[in-house]
Amino acid sequence: MKAGRNICGWLLVAIALVCDACIAADEAMAKERQAMVAEVAAMARDFHAGTAGGGIDAHVLAALGRLPRHEFVPSTLRASAYENRPLPVGYGQTISQPYIVAVMTDLLRVGAGDTALEIGTGSGYQAALLAELGVKVSTIEIVEPLAREAAERLRRLGYGGIATRIGDGYHGWPEQGPFDAIMVTAAASHVPPPLLRQLKSGGRMVIPVGPPFQTQQLMLVEKRADGTLLTRQLMPVIFVPLTGGH
Amino acid sequence: MNERPPLAAVAVLSAAALAYELLLLRLFAIVQWHHFAYLAISVALLGIGAAGSLVTLARRRLLAAWRRSFVLAAAGFAIAAVACFAAAERLPFNALEIAWNPRQFVALAAIYVLLFIPFLSAATALCIAYSRFGGAIPQLYGADIFGAGLGSLGLLAALFLLHPAEALCLVCGLGLAAAALAAWPASRRLGSALGLLALAGPWLLPAAAIELVSSDYKDLSQALRVKEARVLAQRVSPLGVVTAVASPLVPLRHAPGLSLNAGDGPPAQLGLFVDGQTAGAVTHFDGSLAPLAYLAHTTAALPYRLLQRPRVLVLGAGAGSDVLQALAHGARRVDAVEADRQISALVQEELANFSGRPYSRPDVHLHVAEARGFVAASRDDFDLIQLALLDSFGASAAGLGSLNENHLYTVEALDAYLQRLAPGGLLAVTRWVSLPPRDSLRLFATAIAALEGRGVAAPGRSLVMIRGWNTATLMLKNGVLEAAEIAAVRDFCRQHSFDIVHVHGITAAEANLHNIQQRDDFFDGSRALLGPARQEFIDRYKFELTPATDDRPYFFHFFKWRTLPELLDLRSRGGLPPLDWGYPVLIMALFQAVAVSLLLILLPLALADTRLAFGAAPAILRRRVPVYFLALGLGFMAIEIPFLQRFSLFLSHPLYAAAVVLASFLIFAGLGARFAARLQPAARWPFAAIAGLALLYVAVLPSVLASLMGLAQGWKILLTILLVAPLAFCLGMPFPLGLAAVAGRAAALVPWAWGINGFASVVATLLATLLAIHWGQSAVVVAAVLLYGIAAWQFPSQAPGDGEAP
Known part of the structure; x- marks a missing residue:
């Protein structure tokens, strides 16, 4: 009996220690996450990024601060999860640099109740960020195992409201649309015409352009009230190719 | 003992080593494609010099039984050539991530070491022969260099028949053959055994030993990851491995520069890849022009707005989309020039049912030739010469061509094209848009230089440039653009929401209307290049824009040292600078090569x-x-x-x-x-x-x-x-x-x-x-x-x- 009580006692101590370690790890992660958010905010101010030109919307930053990025990266890269850089997530795909994710989300100008379509779910991080903002998100991924992993992850993390689908993003998801915002993270030689049709008047589409790990420009497509399209090409960093007079 | 120098063995081993060097370039083009891969090869070649140091240090021991040393080193090369490459390609190295993750340099260093070994082995054998037979050095060097010549020729021939991975077996066999030849005079039994091994051994290697493990980030790897996507056909030549991919569930769609106003995208297409990188697409064509309507909505379609039933020359016809564009616009006759016979053959033969054999139409004439040579030899006049956009956006955006000589975009090249234009004819060149603008502006500067070289007093009146969100098209007219043509350019851009970069008479208010940039560096740049302060602008611009020439044919080299501090500063602030890696990697390679060389040259003195x-x-x-x-x-x-x-x-x-x-x-x-x-x-x-x-x-x-x-x-x-x-x-x-x-x-x-x-x-x-x-x-x-x-x-x-x- 005594031995049994002893074992129980030790077990309790062990569980308490494990819990303690988990809490400590979570706290450490949370600290790293806040540091990352601060870095993203500072970068955005520094590079005059974001729709306001002077930084990223506080809601976006707050959502970024709530999102456990370490859950969206392979377990071997967890230690790097809160570094402000892109990371490989397998299958030749990446999770973008948090700064780029923040700028793109900010450019979409979405809020609670809006609808958004994402082409290229990847790890699901971007979709979860939009969901954190109260957006009704639909997301399509072409690579089957990646899509399954992302859907499972989103469910596990409490983002069950995000509609996920495996397949061709070219034709969008008309049943879920039209959308206030569309994000095309899968590289394309042209903007799929069906996606433009599924964008609401006043809606915005963002397309990051560049090879993997190198987002060189962000293309923003705005659909005006009369249905005409306007595109803006933005560089995520300030780089003026010419200096001096004239 | 009157021994004879192993001339045959030296020639064969030298052939094998040179073939291996050239083959590694091909193999890395397929599995990695990045500058960093070539950097590894340049470092590996230092193994040749290192062999000199090794033999200097261990001279007595190696020469005491020179034949055994030679045989061992040659056989060592044969084994290492296959084993070290197999190990190197499996290392988790990702060149694209190098700017973010310094640990990638560790993997890169491991590749250096692995590839160093085969070159060190082969060169050690050669150096042993030179050291042992000092009196026969001219004969040895003759055999060495003659063998290298045959090795380069032999590899080129082999690559027509074999996949580069199989050619690796050939190199292995040659290495063993060299060992056999060296062993033969002393031991017939060992010589025969090695000879047999040379003939049979490489072909008995397990498939995994010569399997190519491509980077996950290559276009072909990405395309094949899609469910049901499969390789339909493949052809090999020394120019590259050409692969056609069908993806029935998620069709590939390639339409660079398509206007956002286009109602429809392309019809069914097959992906075409050269060495695993996108090289256009084969578009389904059954003779009906209606499904090709989308081709009227790209920036490259602009010249057709100005011409009636033109005679067209397409330079770099590839899978044929520019040819189809010409046909869709009622071209009278199309001459298509493609340097890689495998691409046109794939389109015409294996994919004939899908492609509709566009090159066999009576109004289309295929020429398998390189663009400059064809243009120089041609005596015909064309109404339109189209220089196709063949490189993939990814390769272009990553600056992968920045160290390659390119004779298509030099002042002399543009001049040669202009010479083949009929009066009033147009030359059109389409490039990817990069931000900040690089190749488009350099092309513009090159065009101005070419026109001025032909005595055109006001180049701006013969030039047009427009841009969409991802492509820009430059047009040069053999003559001055007329008011109606300028109006047609404006109309075309309005209709497709493209922006005018330059046309005679353009005002700032007409620029930057549809694809809005914070500052329209395209417009400002083209204006400055046409103005009196051109040189000052080129000097002050943070990327190299000086027109490329045949003597300096580095069109895609944009790096300026002056810009480096700003690029580094951007990186230190967490951003990724717009950097083309070619030049920095070259400098890095040079530093490494000099450092390693000095160290190993001085080592014997220490x-x-x-x-x-x-x-x-x-x-x-x-x-x-x-x-x-x-x-x-x-x-x-x-x-x-x-x-x-x-x-x-x-x-x-x-x-x-x-x-x-x-x-x-x-x-x-x-x-x-x-x-x-x-x-x-x-x-x-x-x-x-x-x-x-x-x-x-x-x-x-x-x-x-x-x-x-x-x-x-x-x-x-x-x-x-x-x-x-x-x-x-x-x-x-x-x-x-x-x-x-x-x-x-x-x-x-x-x-x-x-x-x-x-x-x-x-x-x-x-x-x-x-x-x-x-x-x-x-x-x-x-x-x-x-x-x-x-x-x-x-x-x-x-x-x-x-x-x-x-």
């Missing part, structure tokens, strides 16, 4: 044993050996590389050029080396002949070759061989002359001298590219002549003054 052996040599030799062999190693490559490029342009076919020029250089240099055995050690005329010929060629060759570009290919090949022969013959002499002089007086210095020459060759290859980027290829040859002057002055002879140039 060790007591070798210091003692060196001490026995005359002091003047100890001083002169490093200078002489450094100068030769640098000089040889500094002559070979620029002439290789000059003749590549002349022969206008990358394969003929590589085969004819490289093989001529090496084979005639081999003959020169054999001839050197008959020369007096004091002979200095080969140096004078090299200097004289090289300078003469620099002065007259560009214009002579340009005027003869139109000759038939057979004559051009013959002329190339005749021109290369005397120069190469002389180039083959100084090395064996010098090494024989060293062998006669201080045998201990032979492997050291050999190693120095090996290191210098690698450094020279990198340095020649660097100098050519900045000062042009002619300057590289002049530098080489100076180096040969230094070599003549510092000839390693015994008595002071003996080596003085006459």
Whole structure:
């Protein structure tokens, strides 16, 4: 009996220690996450990024601060999860640099109740960020195992409201649309015409352009009230190719 | 014991090593494709020089049983060639991530070490032969370099029949054959066993040993990851592995530059990949033009708005989308030029049912040729010449072509195209849009230079440039654009929401309307380039925009040192700078090569044993050996590389050029080396002949070759061989002359001298590219002549003054 009580006692101590370690790890992660958010905010101010030109919307930053990025990266890269850089997530795909994710989300100008379509779910991080903002998100991924992993992850993390689908993003998801915002993270030689049709008047589409790990420009497509399209090409960093007079 | 030098074994091993070097470039193009992969190869080649140091240090032991050492080293090369590549390609190295993750450098370093081993092994065997048979150095060098020539030719031939991975077996077999040949005179049994192994062994390797493990980030890897996507057909040639992919569930769709206003995208397409990178798409075509309507909505369609039933020349026809565009716009006749026969053959044969054999239509004429050569030989006039957008956006955006010579976008090239335009005809060139603008503006500057060179007083009146969100199209007219044509350009842009970068009479209010940029550097840049302050603008711009020329054909090299601090600052602030990696990687390679070379050249001097052996040599030799062999190693490559490029342009076919020029250089240099055995050690005329010929060629060759570009290919090949022969013959002499002089007086210095020459060759290859980027290829040859002057002055002879140039 005594031995049994002893074992129980030790077990309790062990569980308490494990819990303690988990809490400590979570706290450490949370600290790293806040540091990352601060870095993203500072970068955005520094590079005059974001729709306001002077930084990223506080809601976006707050959502970024709530999102456990370490859950969206392979377990071997967890230690790097809160570094402000892109990371490989397998299958030749990446999770973008948090700064780029923040700028793109900010450019979409979405809020609670809006609808958004994402082409290229990847790890699901971007979709979860939009969901954190109260957006009704639909997301399509072409690579089957990646899509399954992302859907499972989103469910596990409490983002069950995000509609996920495996397949061709070219034709969008008309049943879920039209959308206030569309994000095309899968590289394309042209903007799929069906996606433009599924964008609401006043809606915005963002397309990051560049090879993997190198987002060189962000293309923003705005659909005006009369249905005409306007595109803006933005560089995520300030780089003026010419200096001096004239 | 009267042993004979293993000439056959040296020739075969040298062939294997050179074939391996060229093959590695092909293999890494397939599995990795990035500059960093080439960086690894350049470092690996230092293994050749390192063998000199190794043999210097272990000379007595290696030479005591030279045959065994040779056989072991040659067999070691054969095994390492396959094993080290297999290990290197499986390392988790991702060049794309290098800017973010310094740990990638560790993987890169591991690749260096792995690839270093085969070159070290092969070169150790060769160096043992040189050290053992000092009296037969001209014959050995002749066999060595002759073998290298045959190796380069043999590999090119093999790559027509074999996949590069299978060619690796051939290299392995050659290495074993060299070991067998070396072993044979001493042990028939070992020789036979190795011979059998050479014949059968490589082909019995497990498939996994020669399987190519491509990077996850290559376009082909990505395309094949999609469910049900599969390879439909594949063809191989030395130009690349061409792969067609069908993806029934998620069709591939390639329509660069498509307007956002286009209602529809492309019809069904098959993906086309060269070495795993996107090279366009094969569009389904059954003769009906209606599904091709989307091709009217790209920036490249602009010239068709200005022309009626034109006669069109498409340069770089590839899978044929520009040809289809011409047909869709009612072209009267289309001449399609494609350099890679495998691509057109794939479209016409394996994919005939899908592609509708566009090149077999009566109004389409296919020419398998390189663009510059075709244009030079052509006597026809065209209403439109289209220079197609063939490179993938990813490759372009990552700056992967930045160190490659490109003879399509030089001032001379544009001039040659303009010469083939009918009066009022148009030349159209489409490029990817990069931000901040680089290639578009450089193309614009090059076009201005070409027009001015033709005596056009107001180039701005003959030029149009427009841009969409991802492509820009430049148009040059043979004549002045008329008001109606300018109106048509405006109308086209309005309709498709493209922006006008330049057209005569454009105002700032008309620019930057649809694809809005924070600052329209395209408009500002084109205006500055047409204005009086052009040079000042080019100087102040943070990327290189100076027009590319045939002497400096580095169109995609945009890096300026002045910009580096700002790029580094961006990186330190967490951003990714707009950096083309080619040039920084070249500098990195050069630093590494110089550092490793110096270390391994000086190592023997630091060790007591070798210091003692060196001490026995005359002091003047100890001083002169490093200078002489450094100068030769640098000089040889500094002559070979620029002439290789000059003749590549002349022969206008990358394969003929590589085969004819490289093989001529090496084979005639081999003959020169054999001839050197008959020369007096004091002979200095080969140096004078090299200097004289090289300078003469620099002065007259560009214009002579340009005027003869139109000759038939057979004559051009013959002329190339005749021109290369005397120069190469002389180039083959100084090395064996010098090494024989060293062998006669201080045998201990032979492997050291050999190693120095090996290191210098690698450094020279990198340095020649660097100098050519900045000062042009002619300057590289002049530098080489100076180096040969230094070599003549510092000839390693015994008595002071003996080596003085006459």
